[in-house]
Amino acid sequence: MLRDDITSAIRRALMQELAAAGYGRLSIEAVARRAGVSKTAIYRRWSSKLELVLEVVSATAGRKLPTLDTGSLRGDLELLFGVVVHALGHPLAAQIIPDLLAEAARNPQIDETLQQVLRAQQQEIGGRLVDRAIRRGELPPETDPDLAVDLVAGPLYWRLAIARTPLTEEYLGSLVDAVVTALGASATVPRQHRPAPPAAPA
CATH class of the missing domain: 1.10.10.60 (Homeodomain-like)
Incomplete structure (x- = not known):
């Protein structure tokens, strides 16, 4: 060999x-x-073992995404959802990701590596997707890229990795509509005027 x-x-x-x-x-x-x-x-x-895992997992998770430029925010989101669903829905990923996230809570080196990879992916997904939508006039200039990542990845991760619920075309279409609406609505409310979260009960 x-x-x-x-x-x-x-x-x-x-x-x-x-x-x-x-x-x-x-x-x-x-x-x-x-x-x-x-x-x-x-x-x-x-x-x-740790060095092996960190190197291989970082290389796998840090792979470049395909160019997400379909000419519209809705089209970009549909393409991105397809990529994320394919990645998170892979049988290996469905087993490995929850386990590594749990291990990261106990191992600072794994935690640091995963955070670095996730931050890079946030810039790749949120930054480029939102920047293009702003340039096309689809989103206001003050749209938060980090919020875009949360809105995109959160529901998909929950359904695929936690709840293990199958995703239908109808659900993904509704999710695209919800993300487009939420990003546009959130950007119209100035940060300093957004209501604070409720205080925890005493």
Whole structure:
């Protein structure tokens, strides 16, 4: 097996083992066995289980999105929803993402890495999508890109990764309408005049 083929086999095996066992029970031995390589082949490339997971997960999660420029905000959102649904709906992702998010609460290095990847994705999704919509005159200049990311990713993550509820074309169409309406409405209310959240009960 060629060097590049070995590295690719290890990365595939890691994702499969993460989905099957979770980070807590993941072992280099299991990854090597699944990849059909020796433990030495893995340690030659990564010094530890943590380093292996961080590098492979960062590379996978940080892949560039396709160009989301259909000529309209609605079309961009429909395309983006299709990409996100495909990614989050993948059987490996459905197992790995919740497990890693739980592990991030206990492991600062995993938490920092995931935050870096998520921030980069926020800029990629929210910044570009909102900027184009503003330039086309579809959204006001003060539209918040972070809010756009929350409105797009939140419902999809909840349905796919938490509730495990199938997504229909009708639901996605309604969600596109809701996001377009919410972004336009939120941008018309100045930040300093927006009502504060209710105080927690004593």
